[in-house]
Amino acid sequence: MTEECITIFKGDTSRLKNRIPMVDRLSKEFYEQEVKDIFAKSWLIIGDSKELANKGDYFVTDVPPLKASLIVARGEDDKVRVFRNICRHRGDKLIHDASGCAKFFTCKFHAWNYSNTGKLVGVTDQGQFKDLSKENLGLIEIHSEVWEDIIFVNFQEQPEQTLKEWLGDIYNQYTGFSANRVKVADHRVVVNTNWNLAVNAFCEGYHNLFIHKNTVPDYQGSPTNPHRHRPYLEVGEHFGRYSAPGNPNHKPTPAEGIFYQHSRPMFPSFAHFDMDALPIGVNPSRFKQWAFDIVHLFPNTVIGPQANTNSIMMFWPISHEKTDIRVMRFSYKTDKPSDRIAQAHSLVRNREVLREDLATMETQFQSIISNGLPFMHLSEQEQLLQNHYRAADDMLKREG
Amino acid sequence: MSKNQLPHEFSDLEVWVQDWALTSEAARYQKLHTVTLEQLKPFYDAMLSQIDSVLTYLDQYTISKLPADALILYNLAMTFAETAHPLDLNWKDVDFPDAYPWQGFEFRTVSATG
Numbered sequence: 001m002t003e004e005c006i007t008i009f010k011g012d013t014s015r016l017k018n019r020i021p022m023v024d025r026l027s028k029e030f031y032e033q034e035v036k037d038i039f040a041k042s043w044l045i046i047g048d049s050k051e052l053a054n055k056g057d058y059f060v061t062d063v064p065p066l067k068a069s070l071i072v073a074r075g076e077d078d079k080v081r082v083f084r085n086i087c088r089h090r091g092d093k094l095i096h097d098a099s100g101c102a103k104f105f106t107c108k109f110h111a112w113n114y115s116n117t118g119k120l121v122g123v124t125d126q127g128q129f130k131d132l133s134k135e136n137l138g139l140i141e142i143h144s145e146v147w148e149d150i151i152f153v154n155f156q157e158q159p160e161q162t163l164k165e166w167l168g169d170i171y172n173q174y175t176g177f178s179a180n181r182v183k184v185a186d187h188r189v190v191v192n193t194n195w196n197l198a199v200n201a202f203c204e205g206y207h208n209l210f211i212h213k214n215t216v217p218d219y220q221g222s223p224t225n226p227h228r229h230r231p232y233l234e235v236g237e238h239f240g241r242y243s244a245p246g247n248p249n250h251k252p253t254p255a256e257g258i259f260y261q262h263s264r265p266m267f268p269s270f271a272h273f274d275m276d277a278l279p280i281g282v283n284p285s286r287f288k289q290w291a292f293d294i295v296h297l298f299p300n301t302v303i304g305p306q307a308n309t310n311s312i313m314m315f316w317p318i319s320h321e322k323t324d325i326r327v328m329r330f331s332y333k334t335d336k337p338s339d340r341i342a343q344a345h346s347l348v349r350n351r352e353v354l355r356e357d358l359a360t361m362e363t364q365f366q367s368i369i370s371n372g373l374p375f376m377h378l379s380e381q382e383q384l385l386q387n388h389y390r391a392a393d394d395m396l397k398r399e400g
Numbered sequence: 401m402s403k404n405q406l407p408h409e410f411s412d413l414e415v416w417v418q419d420w421a422l423t424s425e426a427a428r429y430q431k432l433h434t435v436t437l438e439q440l441k442p443f444y445d446a447m448l449s450q451i452d453s454v455l456t457y458l459d460q461y462t463i464s465k466l467p468a469d470a471l472i473l474y475n476l477a478m479t480f481a482e483t484a485h486p487l488d489l490n491w492k493d494v495d496f497p498d499a500y501p502w503q504g505f506e507f508r509t510v511s512a513t514g
Contacts, residue, residue, distance in 0.1 A: 098508075185425070186508035189500075214489065214496035253488035254448055259481065262455040337458035337466065337474055344425070345481040351505075352485060358500035 005225035005245060007381070008285050011235035016386035019375040022368045025389075026194045031320035038299050038395045039065040042238075043145075043152045043159070043166045045301040045314060047072055048328060049080050050149050050183060051099070056116050059099035060085055064316045064324055066155060070142065071095055075117035076103065080146050082153050083118050083139035094139070105139075114139055148174050150303070150312065168236050170295075173281025178310050178330060185329040185347045187354070193361040195300060195317035196388070197368075198325060201357045202302045202313060203294065203384035205230055205244055211360060215352040218250050219268035220291060232285040233383055238298040238391060240384035243283050246270035246291035256345060263342035264308045266331070267292070268349055273307040296384050298391045308332055309346065321365065327354065406476075407469045409457065413450065413476060416443055421475040426507040428482040433502045437486060437494055444487045447480040 024030055046061050058073035069085035071094065087094045087107040094107050094114070104121065105114045113122030118139040123132065143154040145163040152163050164171045191198060201207075208220055209228055221228035222245070230242040252260065252269055265271040270291045275283065282305045283290045292306035304311040309331040316324040329350065331343045367373060378386050393399065405417050420443055422428045432440070447454075454477050458470060466474055486494045495502065 183510045186510050188506040188508065189504045191500075191504075214491070214499075215485070217489075253485070255451065255480070255484035255488050258448075258451050258455070261452075262459065335462040335464055337461065337463050337477075338455040340463060341455065341458075341474070341477050341481045344478055345484070348482045349485060352496075352499075355500040355502070356496075356498075358504075359498050 005229040005231055007229050008232045009380070009383070010233070010284075011240075011387075013235060013383065013386075015390050016235070016383060017389070018378045018386060020378065020386070020389050022373060022376050023371050025196060026320060026365065026369055028320045031194075031317065033396060034317075034392070035065045037397070038392060039063075039317075040155050041160070041395065042299050043154050043161075043163050044299075045150055045297060045312065046070065046082070046153050047151045048149050048183065048312060048330070049074075049146050049151055050178075050181065050330070052080055054101060056101045056103055057099075058095070058102065058105075058116065060095050060097070063153070063155075064318045068142075068155070069093060070153070071105070071139070072144075072151060073116050073118075076115070077117060079117070080144065080151065081118060082142045082144040082151070084142065086140065087112055088120060088137040088139070089123075147171070148176070149178055166238055167297075168238065170236065170239055170241075170281050173279060173284075174305070175279050177279050177282050177305050180333055181310065181330040182333050183328055184309075184331045184343050185327070185351070187327045187351060189325050189358065190318070191323050191325055191358055191361055192321060193323055193365040194320055195315050195323045196392075197361050197364055198315040198323045199296065199300055199302065199388060200385045201361055203240065203296045203388065204382040205242065205294075206379060206381045207360075211356050212353055215356055216268040216349060218247050219270075220245055220247055222247050222249060222289065227381075230381060231287040231290075232283075233381070234284065235383055235387040239296060240298075240387040241281075241284075241293055241295040242384065243285060243287050243293050244291040245287065246289045248289050256349075259338070259342040259345050262338035263336070264332070264339070266308045266343065266346035267306060268346075271307065294384075296388065298388065309343070311350070321369075323361075325358075405469060405472050407457065407473060410450065410454065410473055413446060413473075416446060416476060417472055420479045421472045422479050423475055424507070425482065428479045429502070429505070429507070431479065432483045432486075432494055435494060437492070440483060440494055441487060444480070444484060447476070448484070451477065451480060 052074040055076050062069045071083045071085045074080050085094050089112050092109040094105055111124045115121050120134045120137045143159050145152050225245055231245050232243040234241050260269050275286045292304055295303045300315045302313045312328045314326040318324050329347050
């Protein structure tokens, strides 16, 4: 007998709306408001500290909506800091390469020199400057915090909330979830769509029965869960999360089957996993056929904890109609050849799934801006989208 | 004829080395999207029939200490891992209908090998 999967819903849903008018939200003017009220005030994810294993390691990244280039560096004191990538002399970009390891950063314009903790340590021909105080001209630091290796920044002069307050209950629920992992993929793609639609595409599982039929036709659901309902779904002030139901009858494809006989199963095969080993925030309902979780960290990041892998997907608006999508995937450290080969297979399957998701976003954007859709209608399984617009409206101080 | 590059147990895969033993995800992706399904199939068939023994063979070593011939075999297996899905999933082409254009992807360097 077919029995529906009953979703466990958690969190305050009293202010969620299931009909969202969209066309105004996609305008240039609305976007300018979002930059001011959301991106300039939120805790934003910019990368992962696994890329900064040693003192002096740094990478350069940017925050497109705020037009900011940032240096993310592990200083000699082992602390990770985030600086504006700007020389304090006349404002040239300080670092031009993507990453590296250095004790000092030297501007190529006039060779002002900074330590990797941000102090200005050398000014060429300093005697020619009147009243220049090096102590006050260190690199401009942006508030940052590292949470489970994920690096957050907040551009406010004094953030209204600490990261712990911003994340709320989930702050302590993911301890060690991505420990002992390394980055295995880093994909970028710029899509002609609005960032809200891009985030939304990764915040519900309602679509996967249809849109992913080419790449992972049977990875989720089961005869007792034909519509692939989420076993667990929760909304919070600045997050939403759900667990995805793995299909116990998933039939591995020929190559996939052989890879995972030699190595650990990964997407789209989901092995039974020792749930006791998971932090309480991962698979919160301890659903037996657990595949993976999706955690939307408002505004523009989705992380995906999974048994042997995890991902960070960032959706950065470049404008109201262009989004820079950055996907980083991590997996367990290994030096065993078949493990790396199996990981490569898994991340390629993920990449192809992503290409199916991307295909919907541009056409959806075009439809909505043609003013052809009065409302977007959202089901209970799409509560993370409802919550996204609730959180946005709270920051924009609008009724929705 | 060029010298054998693979461990002798896998000499019948030698014919694929030049075009398919690729060393990066970006190169394998490019390869997949610039061959036809008919060109992919013989490589897929050859690798699928031996991948079980290839993995067993490679696992005698660690990635950081693969001998030169095993490293080429590893790269061949990596290309297989990243190009198997169109045939594994019975696609009619190396790509699927309505896929987001493959050219749009940029690959950044990662810390893990290969």
